[in-house]
Amino acid sequence: MGWETIYVASKSKLSYKANHLIIQSPTGLDEIAFRKINCIVVSTTDVVITCYLMAKLIEDDIKVILCDNDHNPCAELSGYYSNNNRNQNIEKQFSWPIPKKEQLWTNIVTNKIENQIHVLEQQKIDTTEIIEEFNNMKDNDRTNREAIIAMKYFPALFGSNFSRGNKEDNINKMLNYGYTILLSSMNQEIVAQGYLTQLGVHHHSNQNDFNLSSDLMEPFRQFVDQIVLEHKNDDFDQETKLEILAVLEKEILYNNKHYILKNAIEKHVQNCLKFLDIKKESVAKVEFEK
Numbered sequence: 234m235g236w237e238t239i240y241v242a243s244k245s246k247l248s249y250k251a252n253h254l255i256i257q258s259p260t261g262l263d264e265i266a267f268r269k270i271n272c273i274v275v276s277t278t279d280v281v282i283t284c285y286l287m288a289k290l291i292e293d294d295i296k297v298i299l300c301d302n303d304h305n306p307c308a309e310l311s312g313y314y315s316n317n318n319r320n321q322n323i324e325k326q327f328s329w330p331i332p333k334k335e336q337l338w339t340n341i342v343t344n345k346i347e348n349q350i351h352v353l354e355q356q357k358i359d360t361t362e363i364i365e366e367f368n369n370m371k372d373n374d375r376t377n378r379e380a381i382i383a384m385k386y387f388p389a390l391f392g393s394n395f396s397r398g399n400k401e402d403n404i405n406k407m408l409n410y411g412y413t414i415l416l417s418s419m420n421q422e423i424v425a426q427g428y429l430t431q432l433g434v435h436h437h438s439n440q441n442d443f444n445l446s447s448d449l450m451e452p453f454r455q456f457v458d459q460i461v462l463e464h465k466n467d468d469f470d471q472e473t474k475l476e477i478l479a480v481l482e483k484e485i486l487y488n489n490k491h492y493i494l495k496n497a498i499e500k501h502v503q504n505c506l507k508f509l510d511i512k513k514e515s516v517a518k519v520e521f522e523k
Contacts, residue, residue: 244280247283270295309417311420336372348521349382456483460483
């Protein structure tokens with residue numbers, strides 16, 4: 234799998250030639266080898282994509298994210314048959330033991346809150362109340378500390394008047410954009426491993442096709458939060474989107490080893506699925522570099 238994220242922001246035609254992505258635009262022609270590409274973000278509706286290219290991208294497990302008229306992600310391209318063990322894995326997925334799912338969710342929420350505390354401490358923000366709430370967390374987060382802490386975390390980070398419910402707020406637009414990029418990367422790896430994104434461990438919404446991805450991505454959200462914090466006073470324009478998109482290339486710690494974030498997602502998904510399949514006894518941590 235490649236490492237580059239290709240961002241297409243202007244009128245162009247995307248096609249295929251000899252295992253290369255061909256981008257034809259009014260300003261010229263670019264050729265990019267498939268082996269270099271991890272993800273393509275088409276941020277404008279003024280783009281033509283050939284069906285043959287789409288079939289080849291699916292075949293090579295290259296993620297394509299499509300944006301709407303407001304240049305926000307609205308869909309992604311996923312293949313049907315990306316893993317030979319898909320039917321067997323889905324059967325296992327429906328049979329995951331409840332104690333394993335609860336244990337995984339406890340680990341995920343714990344990891345997420347630890348990363349939230351790290352982000353706040355980086356900004357020299359008092360974390361006393363959040364740590365008090367964190368210390369009261371129960372197995373499977375039965376008392377919903379995650380939601381309670383989120384209500385304290387976001388205003389502490391972005392200002393007392395900030396609310397995640399305000400969809401027109403620029404900060405929320407940036408956060409949602411970054412979270413969608415993470416979600417898509419999670420989807421890509423879960424499907425590649427032959428599992429359903431719809432069947433979650435904690436998230437169970439009938440209106441969410443990505444419940445499992447929403448579960449597993451939680452400890453990665455804070456890397457987006459950190460970037461958005463750096464751009465909270467900027468316009469939500471193409472330049473800012475590119476900065477947020479670069480989160481996939483950010484170097485982080487996973488299981489005490491250095492990875493770029495996109496590769497850490499791959500390791501994390503595989504680790505969590507093996508844990509649920511009772512092939513691993515523990516779940517590794519997602520952390521900021523120290």
